[in-house]
Amino acid sequence: MSIDLKTIKHISKLARISVDEQRAEKLAGDLNSIFDFIEKLNELKTDNVEPLTSISETTLKLRSDEVKSKNIRKQIIKNSPQDNEDYFVVPKVIE
Amino acid sequence: MSKKNSEYLINRRDNQYEVVIGLEVHAQVLSESKLFSTSSTKFGAEPNTQVSLVDAAFPGMLPVINEYCVKQAIKTGIGLNAKINKRSVFDRKNYFYADLPQGYQISQFKDPIVGEGKVILDMPKGQKEVGIERLHLEQDAGKSIHDLDPQNTFVDLNRSGVALMEIVSKPDLRSPDEVNAYIKKLRSIMRYLGTCDGNMQEGSLRADVNVSVRPKGSKEFGTRCEIKNVNSIKFMQMAIEYEANRQVDLIEEGKTIDQETRLFDTKKNETRSMRSKEDAHDYRYFPDPDLLPLEVSDKFIEELKNDIPELPDDKKKRFIEEFKLSSYEANILVSDIDTAKYFEEVVTKMGKNKDIKLAVNWITGELFAVLNSKGLEISQSPVSAKNFAILINLIKNGTISGKIAKTVFELMIDGDKDPQKIVEEKGLKQQSDPKALEALIDKIINDNREKAIEYKQGKEKLFGFFVGQAMKASGGKANPQLINEILKKKL
């Protein structure tokens, strides 16, 4: 199988990483060699194997419905790239 | 559109089209804290004041599930007569958006917590069963605010991480009216269960609407379009109407319908394509490795089952049997839990010698009129169920007439006054002493001799005149039944 430039463009769109032509070509090369190596899995028949969804053999623990987190807006906003006291600010969303 | 047989069809030339609708309802779970974090879920707080490190997706933060939200989802499942899945899995739905801090929403994809169920709708034609495909738990997103600044979008994450139940119906709905009934029924069930407040203004209940059309009689489904995030029943109905007609027009023009996501523009009253975003929507679901499978025991489910209150369908049945109400009356009383509660409290407070029909008429008549005019919910009723019951009893035992009762009721509204006291203070007690009434009537007949003679000669219409005079003379307090009897005797 082969991953072409169109596929690279599509994945980069999904991953929200812009890639120029040059980088896309490099990535296509890298990914193809990695997937050649991954294809080894096709040797294995796994039709009747249950997929592993979680490595721990326990189940989910439930917490009680209590409000513990207080108003920490200052902390939350502190690291945000664009200064505003109340909100996270991002460039205009174009629908 | 033809209303024949109350079927909703779209007509073009000689062709009739049936509309097929399925809903994905997003209902905010009533809980103190969020689904995977300990922040408050209260509505209306200052922006970003109910946001924890988990909600804002800081590096290394991890989700821990809220037991109560799990219980709420299971209870809702029970209320929808649905299969509860003892094992369910949380998946990540991956996409980028400003108000989605993790870059994914934790949801349930392959293995939801609740499986197939059904709800019954009361339609004018009779009952209709709507299938439930599934119910799953997921996180709500934050809010993007686009109109505070010309260059920027502002993000408030207070809602980010609040638990939602997504309730997916089967494509069983066939008209805007059925959608209206379905949403109201879901809302009613969840309010009975206390699992969702159903407040559409605050966004606690929203829906994605799947619409397709097909020639009447066809068994195959047409291509469907999904109208995203509609937040009122009225808009849902308008959107369906518009969308169904749009699709029929396309078919009539020999064009094909694209399966796509659309948006309902409430200002223009039309749906429009959101396809620009479509190519970015490959959600890449996979089981969330930060969470383990959710397993609940039979005992856990059993305990919740024991905790389920009487739901609208059962309550309706009981009202009809126990109180001899009509199906119509029972429906009105049970559709909202607060109305049912009020009614039942009135019934209890009326005591032994009660007139339930009278109480129902007064609730659906006078009380609803007052609430309507004041824009109040029944839970905010200015007249308590206790005083309301006393008023009904006063009518029932003949202390006051129905007409006087209306005056008393109006006086009760201001400050939830005791009707008994009002009657006493204002001297509104009904005159039921036959002797006093006879004297009063004798005087009236005397004062109106000529009319009495005319009556006796056959002008029966004048009977009403005498009743009116008698009532007037008693200041409206005379027992009308007695007046009737005495007048008949004397004339």
Next chain:
Amino acid sequence: MSDITKQSLTELVENIKNKKLSSTDVTKAFIDRSEKSEELNTYITNDFTSAIDKAKKFDQKPNLDLKLPGIPMAVKDLFCTKNIKTTAGSKILNNFIPTYESTVTENIWNEGAILLGKLNCDEFAMGSSNETSFFGNVQNPINKNLVPGGSSGGSASAVAGQLTPITIGTDTGGSIRQPASFTGIVGLKPTYGSCSRYGIVAFASSLDQAGPMAQNVKDCALLHEVISSYDPKDSTSIDFKRNHFSKELTNNIKGKKIGIPKEYRVDGMPKEIEDLWQKGIHYIKDCGAETIDISLPNTSYALPTYYIVAPAEASSNLARYDGVKYGFRAKGENLIDMYEKTRSEGFGAEVQRRIMIGTYVLSSGYYDAYYLKAQKVRKLIKNDFDNVYKKVDAILTPSTPSSAFKIGEKTNDPVSMYLNDIFTVPVNLAGLPAISIPAGHDSNGYPLGLQIIGKAFDEQNILNIAYAMEEKINFKNKITDWWIK
């Protein structure tokens, strides 16, 4: 005390407890050596000034009941530390200052340890040579031209170079054991669920585990005892009874059955590695334990499985780095443009490569062929271990298929770089504990490690085996201090 930094953790604790050394002495000694060791490029951020303040404060009112009384230490820069910059080796977190502390580091400070600083690592722990760090590669104290391994390369170098007595790393596919092996130190990857992941920058959630790195097995046991705890803030943390690993440490492993898996004898493996393994088998027998030939038939599928599972989880875990809430943001005309530029400029090449792999294997039409397939094979790999553990108590393998390689040697060939983790990756996929101990040198004098893999939650057993072997091996690391001016 010029040789303070040569002392093991156990010795330092001993000397502080019997007041031969103060915390200030020890802290200053490690800071002094760290300052002279800039060329190794182990630190991304140092906190030396406040470390000395904390040491002085400790000495004023020393609590000697603690397990790490006044012990200075640096940690991998993947652990969030309150008010100290935490970068994960990435430009995208270059300016990120957490307001919270990871559970593992919290446990360490609660036992009296003092933070020296944050150690270099591969970007988001994705790498096997520490060459993917935004902050530059790290030198191996063994030799200037060698990589220290990765992703906990800064941590391994810092311990081997005696800039910190002990440290903690994280291990997703070998990121503790491989660099430990490359630098001649001990590194333990605990059972999945043993150490909380709360506050650790996530790479692949179902594989990531924090673990101790130290000069010797005993130090490693003590540090593990401190960091392993049940944490309700991590849903995958497991509530089981944890040992006092250092107290219960014993070199008596008589009668233990140790499996030798034939599938780890891979094509092209240097003879030196095979010899080392044989030497290990010898030591095991010397200690009175028994070795048994076993088979883990799906071993060769582990690496391809790993390179589906880990990137898939990473592609999703790293979606939060979008320039909105924290970290680096590139200028963009609109939201989407900002996202794409931020992530393109903020992530390095290897991270981008893995995000792309992960996005691809989860995307519509490929999920079943890759991700689901990998989850099935993962089950088979786990079953392999479950089966052999009916017969043996632990498994002995080489830690890596080679000794440390040269800087730049494998950067252009991702697959050959990935092959480095061939012996370590199956352990992560199966959620098991494993320890790497230094066991010999190759012809260049570069250290080589042996790996002991245990049953889930049986860290005590592999620590004991490692402890017994350590005594027999009597390994001496060849550190010449070449970088000290």
